Amino acid sequence: MHFDLMKNKQIIQRTAAVLLALVVWQLTAAALDSKVLLVSPLSVLLRLLTLWREPGFIDSIRFTMARIALGFMLGFVCGVALAALSGRFPVVENLIWPFMITIKTVPVASFIIIALIWLSSRNLSVFISFLMVVPVIYNNVLSGIRAGDRRLDQMAVVFRLPWYRKLIYIRLPQLRPYFFSACSTALGLSWKAGVAAEIIGIPEGSVGEKLYMSKIYLDTDDLFAWTVVIVVISFLFEKLVVSLFKLGYRRLEKL
Numbered sequence: 001m002h003f004d005l006m007k008n009k010q011i012i013q014r015t016a017a018v019l020l021a022l023v024v025w026q027l028t029a030a031a032l033d034s035k036v037l038l039v040s041p042l043s044v045l046l047r048l049l050t051l052w053r054e055p056g057f058i059d060s061i062r063f064t065m066a067r068i069a070l071g072f073m074l075g076f077v078c079g080v081a082l083a084a085l086s087g088r089f090p091v092v093e094n095l096i097w098p099f100m101i102t103i104k105t106v107p108v109a110s111f112i113i114i115a116l117i118w119l120s121s122r123n124l125s126v127f128i129s130f131l132m133v134v135p136v137i138y139n140n141v142l143s144g145i146r147a148g149d150r151r152l153d154q155m156a157v158v159f160r161l162p163w164y165r166k167l168i169y170i171r172l173p174q175l176r177p178y179f180f181s182a183c184s185t186a187l188g189l190s191w192k193a194g195v196a197a198e199i200i201g202i203p204e205g206s207v208g209e210k211l212y213m214s215k216i217y218l219d220t221d222d223l224f225a226w227t228v229v230i231v232v233i234s235f236l237f238e239k240l241v242v243s244l245f246k247l248g249y250r251r252l253e254k255l
Contacts, residue, residue: 039220047225056205061233064125064207068194069237071129072187078130079137079182086138087145100135108132112197121201125194125208132193136186144178145171168252176249183242191234 022041029040051057086093103111108128115127161169198208207230214223 035220036218037220039224043221044224044228047221048228051222051225051229060205060207060210061229063203063205064195064198065233065237067123067125068129068190071126071194072133072190072241074126075130075133075186075190076137076183079134079186080141082134083138083141083145086142093142100138103131103135108193108196109200112200115197116201121198121203124201124203125197125206128197129190129194132189133186136189137182140178140182140185141175144175147174147178172249172252179245180242183245184238187238187241188234191230191237195230 025038025041029038032038035043082092082096086096111131112124112128115124119127195208195211198206199212200208202209202212207226210226211223214220214226
């Protein structure tokens with residue numbers, strides 16, 4: 001009962017915060033009185049109501065989502081594999097340390113421009129999303145591996161548990177909070193970096209292209225409307241991936 005009250009209170013507070021942000025947005029737009037500089041929330045809403053019916057809207061979303069999702073999945077698998085190797089062999093951590101530091105410190109725009117030399121603009125968002133996801137997954141999973149209870153590992157050795165049972169019943173439950181934390185952060189980064197790559201590379205039929213063209217023609221309504229679309233899709237994508245992870249964990253618990 002207490003938890004429900006706290007949750008309802010949090011929902012009310014966040015709803016009020018959103019409404020306050022919309023009021024500030026509306027007042028700022030009215031004060032500037034320039035659709036080029038800032039459009040009102042109502043104008044963006046009206047544009048959203050027509051945007052989804054335009055030819056190519058669904059195709060653009062499908063194009064961008066498929067590539068960012070692929071980049072995230074590749075980054076997730078690579079990050080987990082590297083973390084497992086680093087946890088088992090410390091020399092691996094030392095060998096890949098310069099690469100992880102470089103990815104975390106070099107601006108995304110620099111990677112995008114460099115990658116355009118090697119890749120076509122259509123596949124650029126896959127690589128950039130992958131690049132941003134790897135260090136987040138790697139660091140979180142490696143922290144989870146090192147924070148594991150060594151006594152459970154010793155017990156597994158004593159009872160001669162097969163490696164797959166040790167993975168299912170010991171390692172994965174220990175890594176659960178680290179997985180979810182890493183996924184939540186990495187998913188947001190993959191969308192930000194992936195769309196940024198499309199804006200610079202301008203692949204035809206992408207969401208990034210739509211944003212770029214809105215900027216070129218000073219179509220602020222479209223610019224804000226597509227931004228809202230990106231935020232909504234990113235949020236739904238994150239919820240979907242996290243839900244799939246939770247479903248996978250629930251099934252493992254039933255084994």
